[in-house]
Amino acid sequence: MTQDYYQYPRHLVAVDCIIFGFDGENLKILLVERNFEPKMGEWSLMGGFIGDNETSDEAAQRVLNTLTGLENIYLEQLNCYTEIHREPTARIMSISYYALINIEKNIQINEKYSAKWFDLQNFPTLIFDHNEMVKDAVLRLRRRASTRPIGFELLSEKFTMKDLQNLYEAIFNEQYDKRNFISKINALDILIKTEEKDMTSSKKGSYLYRFDEDKYKKKLAEGFMFKI
Amino acid sequence: MTQDYYQYPRHLVAVDCIIFGFDGENLKILLVERNFEPKMGEWSLMGGFIGDNETSDEAAQRVLNTLTGLENIYLEQLNCYTEIHREPTARIMSISYYALINIEKNIQINEKYSAKWFDLQNFPTLIFDHNEMVKDAVLRLRRRASTRPIGFELLSEKFTMKDLQNLYEAIFNEQYDKRNFISKINALDILIKTEEKDMTSSKKGSYLYRFDEDKYKKKLAEGFMFKI
DNA sequence: GCAAAAGTGTTACCCGTACACCCATGC
DNA sequence: GCATGGGTGTACGGGTAACACTTTTGC
Known part of the structure; x- marks a missing residue:
């Protein structure tokens, strides 16, 4: 007996990146202004769908590279968000990643995206469950920073x-x-x-x-x- | 402009459960013997596909309930494993969960599954990347146990x-x-x-x-x- | 009475925290 | 010479770790 995979549903799976930076004084987060519906014009995390021939790690690196041009960014998988109606238009699961980048190195942000660094203490309300993702990411960043030398990435x-x-x-x-x-x-x-x-x-x-x-x-x- | 979701690939997404127990002396893990191909007859974690109308948390509870009959089991999401060839027959992403259950309460394991408690220090090699999942789960269990009173669940x-x-x-x-x-x-x-x-x-x-x-x-x- | 596990306090050391002054230099 | 930030040492207290003997009771 072989399991028949055709009977099981398939899902859209995305990655969303919480991109942290540091300007010497404050922690920053890089957000993008959505240029498509739904929620066009609102602020969100940078994300993208996972393709057939890439892992979620690779998808996250690709998404970050598209936005910043940087390669080999420090990246760690956080959580998988699977609430059925977390996005209004379709059921989309999302794996969140947090990234640490050196703001100074990050000279050229792709102009195709309206991206902007915000102070982590004061940034706009984000679409969907992205605020929750950021909150979870900050907690993880703190845990990691206390037991691993990840601060130097910033x-x-x-x-x-x-x-x-x-x-x-x-x-x-x-x-x-x-x-x-x-x-x-x-x-x-x-x-x-x-x-x-x-x-x-x-x-x-x-x-x-x-x-x-x-x-x-x-x-x-x-x-x-x-x-x- | 609205994003067209049809252009993006859809994926099979499963959950796999690392089920911990405690017999008074040693930590135990509940494993099942696969009764379908591939890898029929080998030991694996208990798992199942995520349906269209359930979250991953709900799928994990369902899977555990099917196996043990227990409800409201202590459960925490761990990681999402997305390697393209992690399973040989199809691309399947898997979200791992770890569960803590009281062995004594768990009187009736569903006989449809050949499940068995193994000593965590000495259990068989598992299929696919399930050994990695267990390793990650043990690390998480230790971290959690040192900062949360989760031990009492066991x-x-x-x-x-x-x-x-x-x-x-x-x-x-x-x-x-x-x-x-x-x-x-x-x-x-x-x-x-x-x-x-x-x-x-x-x-x-x-x-x-x-x-x-x-x-x-x-x-x-x-x-x-x-x-x- | 003895074997087997339960229950109970004290001491020493280390680490974390609080705290204040001198140094080097450009202007 | 003075203002500005850089660099350095010590003392105290709390918490963690090491350590051994008495109690209870079934056999």
Whole structure:
């Protein structure tokens, strides 16, 4: 006996991307203005349907690449939303992904889409269940950021301690003591202090650091746990 | 301009359930022997296709109900697996769910399915990507168990401290000091100590406890965080 | 009376947190 | 020389982890 697949319904399945960025002070989210019905003109997450010859991960990368031109973006699958009437015109399941991108690298946003960075503390109401998706994504971002060194995806290759602290303060929406934060980071021992200084923020200048990915991986293999 | 949904492919979407149980000593997983091709006779997770008029959550509950007769099972969505050739005969996406059930309550497993409880430390190789699903589910179970009082789903309504400790030792695959464990649990202050004793395990007998869900919810609302 | 599991407190160490002053430089 | 942000060390307290003996009772 072989199972007959023709008796089972088939579904439209999309991906929707929650794209996070960081401008040095605040967490940002990249939204697009819909240029088709339904809900044309309203703000939404960037999304697209999953094709026959791509996985959902690939679909999400494709969607992001179409919008930003970037490749190999940090991307993680979140949830699958399957409410029957989550979209009014058809039953569409959607797998949400969150992406972390460095705003500075992201020079050219495809003009075909009216996309805009919004402050995560203050962005418009989105279509369908996209607000729920964003809420879930923020929670996941916080969880991940506390146990994995994903914050560096949001920064440039070189950054100051102040940048890093600002980033974590934005992610967790909390203020930290400078001395405690720095000694915590130094205790992790996964940064390289360069000889260079960032002179834009002060007269003294502040040292630039890089994330030492090789060292991190080595320590991981030895049982090290990132924790912040 | 309206988007034309007919141009997009439709997909078979299934749910697969990782069903955890606890026998007082070890974590168990409920597996079924496939009675249809492909891979007939091999062990797999219990699954089923998502219908047109049900959400994935509902499909997972339906699948579990079909197998065990139980209703309102603790269930959480895990991941969506979308590799194109994850099943050999057709492209099928699968949303995995993990379920926690009390083995003792689960008196009648549907005889239509050859289902069997296996020790989580020692169960057969499963079909397709089901082993990966189980691995992911165990990790999620550990994360959840450390921050939510989900362990009680796996125990009977009344349980001894020893039961609880055995459960957490099984989940985290670690040994704990009895005194430290008990004082940690007592500090949480979310259990009710009953007058009854379980006399089966010793001559002295050990007190039975119940999870105080109302108290837990009240404390949650006041900012309490479960942590173990 | 003895075997077998239940139940119970104290101490030491570590980590997290609070906290304030000097440094380097451009203007 | 002064204003601005950068960089550094210590002390205290709370919580976690290590640790052993007494109690109960059925046989």
